[in-house]
Amino acid sequence: MNPEYVPLLAAFIGAIVGAITSIAxxxxxxxINAKRERIKQSVSLALESYKCEISVAQNxxxxxxxxxxxxxxxxxMGLMKLVNDDKVTxxxxxxxxxxxxxxxLALKSEKERTRDKV
Structure with a gap:
């Protein structure tokens, strides 16, 4: 290989590595941002469902x-994952x-176990 091409080849390889790193x-x-947004939406929906259940129980x-x-x-969270993955069937x-x-059922049995210990 001609010695004049070594710096050009090194610069080209460095540019490719830099571009791949930037894209990654x-x-x-x-x-991460999409996952964070999905979690925020799930929490918001869960809280609203919980509030509706409380309201129904109180009334x-x-x-x-x-x-x-x-x-x-x-x-x-499961529902949002299905929607995100386009697997709602x-x-x-x-x-x-x-x-x-x-x-x-697991939460209920855990509640019963802790109630029996008290």
């Missing part, structure tokens, strides 16, 4: 059981509902 950094920031004569807010957050919604029911 922008992509990572975009991914009903028999009261009612209100699930822990973790159940609402779990459901809305009846089957996936049923799976999400089933997972949420498992969470509710």
């Amino acid at each position: 950094s922008i992509w990572m920031q975009s991914y 009903s004569r028999s009261g009612g059981y209100i699930h822990p807010i973790a159940a609402y957050l779990h459901y809305h 009846a089957d996936n919604l049923k799976k999400l509902r089933d997972k949420n029911q498992e969470l509710l």
Whole structure:
């Protein structure tokens, strides 16, 4: 190789590495920001659902059981993930509902275990 081309080749390789690093950094920031926004939307929806349940329980004569807010957050996070991945189907919604029911059962059994210890 001709010695005059070594600096040109080094500069070209450096430019390629710099461009790839810049693109990767922008992509990572975009991914993190989208995930953060999805979490914020999920939390907001979960809080609104929770407030609606409280309102319904307060206005009903028999009261009612209100699930822990973790159940609402779990459901809305899963729903936002399905929407983001463009996988909203009846089957996936049923799976999400089933997972949420498992969470509710786990939370309920945990509540009963801590109540029995007191």
